[in-house]
Amino acid sequence: MKTTLYYFSATGNSLKVTRDLAGVLGNTKVVSIPKHIGKSIDVKTDAVGLIFPVYMWGPPLIIARFIKKMKVRKDTYVFAIVTYGGLSAGTLPILSKLFQKKGIRLKAGFTMLMPGNYTPFYNAMPKWLQKFMFNRELKRIKRIANIVRKRKRHRLEQTFFLISWILSGLLHGKKALQIPVMDKGFWVDENCNSCRICEKVCPVKNIRMKNKRPSWLHHCEQCLACLHWCPKKAIQWEKRTKKRRRYHHPKVKLSDLY
Ligand SMILES: Cc1cc2nc3c(=O)[nH]c(=O)nc-3n(C[C@H](O)[C@H](O)[C@H](O)COP(=O)(O)O)c2cc1C
Ligand code: SF4
Ligand code: SF4
Structure with a gap:
């Protein structure tokens, strides 16, 4: 096995992205984060990816708990994809800091716009718009797979700096x-x-x-x-x-x- 993809998903967007990427990459193990939470995570593959949704302009709480348990070799290629419904803000820089605390370097970070699921704030998107996003996702996965396959560095994608700083730097911690x-x-x-x-x-x-x-x-x-x-x-x-x-x-x- 060359790559392990760890995912967290409530309404399936992040799971679909995980499966699509695994399909394009091949030779990939797909693992559920909630099923392994609390256990020690010893990554033995050359590459490891975390795929999960953005919650209140940052990573879900379960992701921080999961990273604390991760053991990753220095030469492992570590990357992440966050799915989001409107503004990913500075989620990937926050993730990078969580990894840094463990001495792990996040080498690439991608955002993937998907239908939003935060029903307390808005209604589900119309089906035609969902379909548009799903088609876009498939195209983007191919691009991401290309970068991952070559183990290339890629900037941590985020919303315009000032917006990220306000939403993720100032508000995310309080909301979390x-x-x-x-x-x-x-x-x-x-x-x-x-x-x-x-x-x-x-x-x-x-x-x-x-x-x-x-x-x-x-x-x-x-x-x-x-x-x-x-x-x-x-x-x-x-x-x-x-x-x-x-x-x-x-x-x-x-x-x-x-
Ligand atoms: C608690 C909560 C908070 C969310 N916060 C954000 C957010 O800050 N920015 C955003 O763009 N989407 C936000 N969303 C939408 C999700 O990130 C998005 O729909 C994601 O693709 C859902 O992934 P899943 O289907 O794998 O669970 C939020 C969703 C939930 C449930
Ligand atoms: S919203 Fe809370 S209670 Fe409901 S499924 Fe998610 S974690 Fe469980
Ligand atoms: S709230 Fe919904 S899912 Fe839960 S027990 Fe009732 S019908 Fe079933």
């Missing part, structure tokens, strides 16, 4: 502190049929069924997998999501994320 308890905003409406899918799909086991209804345990990633994959659209966040469409990548199935 609130994330674990943001699940206090979730509630479940009368359409819940107690199927337990939300409990199963949660990547960090933050949902337990109580009296046949989900209850949230306050170590949330705010990934929204529970909200988007509930077959009855019964999970809501505050008053904002009742009328909004749910989203998941059409090529990714619920069972791919368990």
Whole structure:
């Protein structure tokens, strides 16, 4: 095996990007980050990539925990792809600092615009726009694969410096502190049929069924997998999501994320 791709994905965008890249590169192992969290990660391949979504202009909390456990040889080619719905800001420079603390150098960082899934702020995109983004993704993957295959250095892609500095430098840290308890905003409406899918799909086991209804345990990633994959659209966040469409990548199935 030449490359390992570690991914985190709630609604499938980052998983689709991971699979597409693995398909173009060949000889690649694909590994779920939540399934390996807490374990020691000893990277033995020549190249390793992290692929995950942008959360509040930075990496999800689970990524920082994962990097702490990573062991990477000095000559390993380390790269990352972040999927995002509007502004990736300075997510990749933040990631680079997390790696630096472990003495690891992030050699290339790419951003990939995909349909946004943050339903508390906006509705799911119309299908025609999603399709446009999916076609663009396939083209970009070929370019990224070319750079990765040659083990080339590539700048850490980010939004215009001043915007990145404000959103990622000033706001991300404060927002990230609130994330674990943001699940206090979730509630479940009368359409819940107690199927337990939300409990199963949660990547960090933050949902337990109580009296046949989900209850949230306050170590949330705010990934929204529970909200988007509930077959009855019964999970809501505050008053904002009742009328909004749910989203998941059409090529990714619920069972791919368990
Ligand atoms: C908690 C949360 C915060 C988000 N913050 C951002 C953000 O700061 N910038 C952005 O462009 N997209 C943001 N998004 C959108 C996701 O990054 C984007 O839809 C991503 O492709 C989802 O990946 P997934 O399908 O692999 O889970 C956010 C989504 C969530 C759930
Ligand atoms: S996935 Fe939806 S319907 Fe199923 S138990 Fe959870 S909230 Fe209820
Ligand atoms: S409770 Fe929902 S939003 Fe929080 S980590 Fe689990 S699936 Fe994601």
